[in-house]
Amino acid sequence: MSDIEVTSVCEEGYTTESEIDGEWSLVVDALSEDGPSPNQVLAADYASCYIPALRVAADQTGYDDIGHVEVEVEADLDEDDDLESIAFTVKTEAALGEDAQEIVELGEDICHVHSALTESLHADISIEDDAF
Structure with a gap:
């Protein structure tokens, strides 16, 4: 099975x-x-996988609870309607300070969808901590 x-x-x-x-x-x-559409589902799936991965990454970095997390996804299609690029703006309630980029990168390593995509389609991720 x-x-x-x-x-x-x-x-x-x-x-x-x-x-x-x-x-x-x-x-x-x-x-x-x-x-x-399939591309819309993939964009939502990627963000839905990345959020818990980010929470695990934050926990592993010493943050017990980062509170509210929101990911805004922007995806661009080429002339054949194939995904060409994906970008995330991640907003966290917690202030992550100097640890923010390390947590973003660890979240990428943990995210199963990130691992499944070709490198050219890995999300370009920016983070806004202490956002809520």
């Missing part, structure tokens, strides 16, 4: 419904009419 099992079905058009590990459903539409 695999660690992750997904069944994706498209009856017609460009909308695909995926059943993930028998527990969750996800609708993705290449035209962004019935759901987010």
Whole structure:
């Protein structure tokens, strides 16, 4: 048995419904009419993976709780609608001071989506600590 099992079905058009590990459903539409596009899902997935990775990185650096964390994602597409670049602006409630960049980089090392993407699509990450 695999660690992750997904069944994706498209009856017609460009909308695909995926059943993930028998527990969750996800609708993705290449035209962004019935759901987010695959590129939109990837951008959201990347941020959703990076936030807990950042929390673990902060914990490993000595911060028990960094409070509210928000990631604003900007992604650019090329003329073929392929992802060309991704940038994150990360805002944390906690003041991380001189540790901020170390925590960002450790978060990159921990994030599974970051590891799965080609280096040219790794997010360009800026952090604004003590933001809330």
